[in-house]
Amino acid sequence: MAAYLLQRVSQAVIVLLLVSLLIFMGVYAIGDPLELLISPETTEQDMALARAALGLDKPIWVQYWLYLKGLLHGDLGVSFVYNTPTIELILQRLPATVELGLVAFLFSLIIGLPLGLIAGYYSDKPVDDAIMNGSIFMFSLPNFWQGLLLILVFAVSLNWMPAGDRGEVGTFLGIPTSLVTLDGWRHIFLPAFNLALFNAALIIRLTRSSIQEVMSSEYIRYARAKGLTNRRILLRHAFRNIQIPLVTVLGLELGNLLAYGIITETVFDWPGMGQLLINSIRLSDRPVVVGYLLVVVTLFIIINMVVDVLYTLLDPRIKIDGGRA
Amino acid sequence: MSDQSPVLSVRDLVTEIRLSERHVNLVRGVSFDLYPGEVLGVVGESGSGKSMTGSSIMNLLEPPLRIAGGSVCMADRDLTTLPAEEMRELRGDRVAMIFQDPMVSLNPVLTIGEQMIEAVKAHRKVSTNDARDLAIKALQKVGIPSPEKRLKGYPHEFSGGMRQRVVIAIAFLNNPDIIIADEPTTALDVTIQAQILSEIQKQARESGTAVIWITHDLALLSGFADRVMVMYAGEIVEAGSTADLISSPRHPYTQALIGAIPTPDRDTLDILEGFPPDLFNDQSGCSFAPRCVFAKDRCRSQIPEPAGENLSRARCFFPLHHEETT
DSSP: OHHHHHHHHHHHHHHHHHHHHHHHHHHHHHOOHHHHHSOTTOOHHHHHHHHHHHTTTSOHHHHHHHHHHHHHTTOOOBOTTTOSBHHHHHHHHHHHHHHHHHHHHHHHHHHHHHHHHHHHHTTTSHHHHHHHHHHHHHHHSOHHHHHHHHIIIIIIISOOSOSSSOOOOEEETTEEEGGGSHHHHHHHHHHHHHHHHHHHHHHHHHHHHHHHHHHTSHHHHHHHHTTOOHHHIIIIIIHHHHHHHHHHHHHHHHHHHHHOOHHHHHHTTOOSHHHHHHHHHHTTOHHHHHHHHHHHHHHHHHHHHHHHHHHHHHOTTBOTTSOBO | OTTSOOSEEEEEEEEEEEOSSOEEEEEEEEEEEEOTTOEEEEEOOTTSSHHHHHHHHHTOOOTTEEEEEEEEEETTEEGGGOOHHHHHHHBTTTEEEEOSOHHHHSOTTSOHHHHHHHHHHTTSOOOHHHHHHHHHHHHHHTTOSSHHHHTTSOGGGSOHHHHHHHHHHHHHTTOOSEEEEESTTTTSOHHHHHHHHHHHHHHHHHHTOEEEEEESOHHHHHTTOSEEEEEETTEEEEEEEHHHHHHSOOSHHHHHHHHTSOOTTOSSOOOOOSOOOOTTSOOOSOTTGGGOTTOOHHHHHSOOOOEEETTEEEOOSSOTTSSSOO
């Protein structure tokens, strides 16, 4: 177990190093941030001063080296634009994004799993056709358009929910979150639902096809021969077996929801990290872009590790050090 | 044996496959009785409809397969018309089944204990602890060491023979009247085969359970089954007591099966030429006629009806040994 963890952590460090290098070079290639930050009337002299102040006068590999040294101390650099430490900017906005992502994830499970199970169990019956056709709408209509429609119907016409922004924020275990207030839930419902739809459609399709495959297996036939109820066969014998492929996809989805809910955040004016990222890319605010993406990659790495551990819990045949018993 | 009333009566059972263009009968008018405590062997080659007959009795057919006619009666109830919930109550309780491959019939991600306990609780209102005790006793009976510990194990931690023992233990858990064993030893080593065979025989004797033993191996049945039915192309072509059937077969197909059993005094095996008929093509006459060395014109134009009494009959116009009895 210890050896396994050590191996995983060292892999994670290598991945982070590579990603940071790629992003650093990528953002460097986009252009000189000074040209965007400083007005055209500035003198050559002031330009040089500013360049030196931001450390942009050094060769790119020296800049990267200095950045890495900072990283070791937990320093993600200072934003060129806001002149505040990147880490503060990110932490400010992280809770809003994480809570939106988590609630959307929850919604996609609540919608996706039951519908997928029903569609898979009654495969090729009318209810299956209805669910499958519905899911086509869920993943083929553009996300922003679905969001606008939700606002139009539930916020503008029916006036049940607010059209955007985050609700009242309370604190839970020291973390500022809007999930502890009713107003917060009223605000998060529509964007989370919007964000959940696409993923729910994926879950429906994956659950359905996995169930179809499992239901024709010999152990399901045997379970029926034992006289078990259909309910138990579906929910225990079949569902337990499809959890392994499901968890793989759910892990990726959770990462996506947390990191890239940018469109939904824009449509619903949600003060999350998405907006920060878009602005920073536009202004070549290199420390923020690199810092944000490193946070995202770390999130994915953590989720992947959790998924790997879940495998061993879900499938008794898989051992944690990778071998099959 | 025939003075007892049968525990299972199958009459004119027809099982068909429904394809969009047409319906084809895979089991074609099978009739037999099963008496309490007997071992009835069903022998035939792949596609002869023997497994399909077993699944039909259990009503385990999935579309496009379905029972198209006939009856399967148990204690005056026709299983083919039983409501789904009543059939479920019967399955695993009065009629249990053992499948061919123990490597795939147990659910890989559930513990042996759970799979045994649920089999009890599906049919009886007992506490989980009582069900566990029953499971432990059942595992002991089939010779699995330290059953309390093994209940927590998963199927992949058991060898093939051990898994089949678990499946046998599950089959006997609820003291069924009938066990349908569909080639339960085919996937196992020969030494394990013999153990499994005697295990089922022993338990069936103790509990008075009747066993339908489906196999393609007539030699296996010879020392073990009370009666044998030979199936060919979805029909029972011959039925009789095991000793009679093997010593004096009346249907040419049965004789061909016996001729294919290797014995020490035989240098060459008699090989039956050809293949079973394709049931998707219409045929006239006896289904075995194209492969039968004794076939005459009548065999190719008319369909023979089973001749003989209920317990011993053959479906042939020109039965062998019908005069020179042994």
